[in-house]
Amino acid sequence: MLADLETLVTCETPSADLAALATGAEVTAEVGTRLLGVPPERITVGGRTHLRWDFGDAPARVLLLGHYDTVWPIGTLDRIPWSVTGGVVRGPGCFDMKAGLVMIFHALAALPDRAGITVLVNADEEIGSPTSGALVEESALGRTAALVLEPGADGGALKIARKGVSRHTVEVHGRAAHAGLEPERGINALVEAAHQVRVIAALADPGAGTTVTPTMMSAGSAGNTVPALARVEIDVRAATVAEQLRVETALAGLRPDTPGASLRASTGVSIPPLERAASAGLFDLARRVAADQGIELRGVAVGGGSDGNRTAAAGTPTLDGLGAVGGGAHADDEHVVVAELPGRTALLVALLSELLHELRGGTSGTTKSAPGFVSAGPGEDGGRPAR
Structure with missing residues (x-):
């Protein structure tokens, strides 16, 4: 996961630079294709390429959302280079939200059956999704769930409401x-x-x-x-x-x-805002799944918006902030906590497994940790993993 995150972070992708975004689209597509075994559909609007993967013949029911553009101009890597020191990743866009993209790709690679899942990765979320907003809303219509891999709030709390x-x-x-x-x-x-x-x-x-x-x-x-x-x-x-x-x-x-x-x-x-009612059911499910893994999840309301606002406005239950644990979004101290990546990704795998199981007519039950991932060790919050 760290190797793939380095690949994405060291490919600078500022929202306003169409040439850099074109390169970023190809690099992101290559990482995703290698892990998922199939290339994405490329959807170009206004000079920006958005990537979409659709899996299986089953009706598409779960939408995973991410973006590869960042707020950082070309040359930021010279000032804030990629590094992994003391269990912390640093580099422009690592937290918001290239670690979330790595989590999507690795979670789906560990999922035995992806039928019914769609992944949409856009190129302009940081500037309000002007060329992808309609695509996000269209992709969300009729879905049972939209899971947004934006970074978590403080301590990894999920974002259950957004202004x-x-x-x-x-x-x-x-x-x-x-x-x-x-x-x-x-x-x-x-x-x-x-x-x-x-x-x-x-x-x-x-x-x-x-x-x-x-x-x-x-x-x-x-x-x-x-x-x-x-x-x-x-x-x-x-x-x-x-x-x-x-x-x-x-x-x-x-x-x-x-x-x-x-x-x-x-x-x-x-x-429009992502109101609590849009996330309540999915958050309850995520908390049950996390509890099976010994994790206590928190949910918070935040002021920043995301494409999750759009999916909620389309009438789709939406859960946001499932991405990396860290901090410093849009700031020089942007960082990701390395030890949290495996457990956080395992949580995503388990949540997807539970959603697909229920959608295919199964009954909800205890969800085991996904193969290939190990929950993070104890954190500073009363001996529990920091979530």
Whole structure:
């Protein structure tokens, strides 16, 4: 598993670099093909290649989700090289989420019968899945379960609820004028945008768990010209669809403070929340399976979104955060705990076995550890493996 993880991590795959993604698609496909024995279907949309494996003649019932793109630009490996030291893996994208891909491939390689399973690995999850979102939703329709191999939360807790993610833009239109000769003839879009930033930020509701964060602002065309145009980018995270709609409506209803200025709000990415009800049944099953292996699983709600939000919105029971144990996603200290990889993968094998057994008309029962994997040793949490 470490050798395959090194192969994936040392192939840099930033979301915005189409050439790097093309290479990453081939490297990921090669690792998967070697372990699974069959090549994936390649689905290219907007210059990005997404990979899909369908197994067996049985109706596809379980969807495994992952992504191979990362937030790290080309050259990050020079600054944060691949390393395995003191039982910890480091390297860009190791935790989010190339270790999850390795877990998928090795778990399925250890599964005697994969009929009914589909694996989808996309190339743009880190930027909101603009070219793969429809594919994710289509692939989720009619499934009994979607299992998302995003990294676990603190201590390996599963992610049983995620906030919805919305990205909005507010454009401010003013009028240009010479900043030295006659600034009074201009309508300063930047000044108006600065006013609106405070109004926008005030739309947050901490009590409801809603965050509204102005993240980027741009304005102006020259250093001696009153800006005629300004843009404010806004990130919204909300636990309910109602809160998402409240903020979107408020942004659309913004009114200018500067005479003569005008505003226009638009919505880019909008992904609904993964609410607890979508994960409750699968989480209960995962806890029973984990208990058979001597593991106590926890579930937490998190603010970040994933493709699991999309599968839940499609009406598919969804369980997220089944991937690696570690930390530092999107940060320089990104890392994976090596000792947790085998046990975490064995848990995935056992969960898949139980799901497929039930779907084929069997009855739920005690699930043994999968062959070829050994549960991790005791952790620091009261002698139990850190989960």
